[in-house]
Amino acid sequence: MALEIICLIKQVPDSNEVEIDPVTFTLKRATARNVINPSDENALEAALRIKDKNDAKITVISMGPPFADVAILEAMARGGDRGILITDRAFAGADTYPTGLTLAAAINKIGKFDIIFAGEESTDASTGHVGPGVAEFLGIEQASYTSNSWFENGYVYADRELEYGTETVKMKPPCLITVLTNSNIPRNATLRRKIDAQRKGVETWTLKDLDLKPEWVGKSGSPTVVQGMKGIMEKKREGKRYGIDDLGKLVDEMISSGVLKL
């Protein structure tokens, strides 16, 4: 039987293009191009590499606004087989708890699955909590911050990159894997696959398609609130300039002010 793989992706504003309103500290989303969240691209590639070697089917799921279907189509054009967009006004303003809950409900609706892939974190919220949250809601094993993963003799293996070393873990499916940014080189979409993806299209699921109550999702289901933004007080820096011939003076100054201890 084919391995059922699910890949969770998020559409985010391109972090290289994001502008911030200096007064309100909110993102000027309109000015930035939308892209697939970087580590989600690596998650998709990790899923595709398992599909390269095994009989597998990949379902790409994203929760977001209606225009996030573009990201799903792109993922399908790279090798995803099915695309589902979870979108509803009711989901707006969700923190990580209801986001995980909603994605888990969608996965439950799909039914059978063996491996779920997700990026390590999104660039616009950078919590890293959604992937493991989904695993907890589904009650399955997880391996986070992985650089490599493979399927062998019925087991899922993954290399977790930790601050103090690399651990290789072995799990029975179903399980969830989160993938590190830049851990692989995502493949390009092919023209044939692009056409194929357009033809298949993206399925859209809303709140009523899922086994959830309106008060469980979106802002009303979120335990945390962002009270507001606060400017960060910067330390005043002198910015004294030195040319190449003054470097001796600079070293002396640092020694005499006690900063540099030789």
Added chain:
Amino acid sequence: MSGLLNAKVAEKPDEYKNVMIFLETRDGKIAKPALEMITAGSKLARDVNEKLIGVVMSDDVSSLSDEAGYYGCDIVIGLQSKALKEFRTLPYAAMFSDVIMEMKPNIVLVAATRNGRDMASRVAVRCRTGVAADCTEFEIDKKTRIMVGRKPSYGDSAFAEILCKDYRPQMATARPGTFIPPERDEKRKFQKDIRNVKIPDEFLGKEIVEFKPKKEMDLSSAKVIVSGGLGLGKPSGFKLIDELAKELNGQVGATRPVVDLGWISRDHQIGQTGQTVRPDIYIAAGISGSPQHTMGMKKSGIIISINSDPDAEINQISDYIITADLYTAIPKLLEEIRKRKGATVEEEIVKEAGTQKKVRSKKKKENEE
């Protein structure tokens, strides 16, 4: 498969008291990021006259729990089981959640290390509460005992202030390298509660089949960091960076682009997706100063930029600006430092004739640190 559960508003928030922290271990010791949580947690606890509860897990917690007390936990809960010898998500998340639900702390802090985040996400769901991720500042309202977690956002230009008003406990993870670990003091008084626990088989599905340790590049405790960016122009530029770092007893840092290019390994990366550091001296060579990088080093004592561009963004947050080609400036800087170093050593030798050995062993000790 468990049924899906929504987050749950705490009916009696007043019943939740004290601050609880997770004490991650490494090599049989409490990890430095966890010690930092003692600093952050005890401040919050003291502000509202509550206690700091540390939770530590391993196969043998006897000395670990003493250490937790010496570093400042008022109450130490040690959970002991062979299955807790090393960190694994499910047994750790399940045991920690059980202690939380039993003791009902008002606040729970976990250091945002990779394993810390791995576990905290699941603990929050198990306890049906919210978590403020990756904070660098905390504050508690003395009356309402509601905590504000401040998380640097948008390339560190602002804090997002995150609250978890109606749910308990109020959970947060904190960015490693942000708080200064407390002093160890064996005279500190604390309560110890060591429990032998049984881990249900359902949590033991994941097996660690191999572990390749690496020397932890703990940039967060370095006093001096010399970092290189794209301005180096070539991977071999890091040789020069390394030379300067060694001369100053420091460590080597890097920006994300050069790590992505493979010029240096990822454990040297400083910034949004890398480490946060606050050395006494930070030397940025060939670094333009994108917010993604500066958010990881802005709090350094002294920042020195070496950049051929007089208008490089990094200059705006620098104390000393060297506008020059780094391949000229760094050798010159090395020369000037070595000149003065030679002088100091000679002086010491003259002053303390016969105590040369002492001087040398002291230097050696500093190097080891």
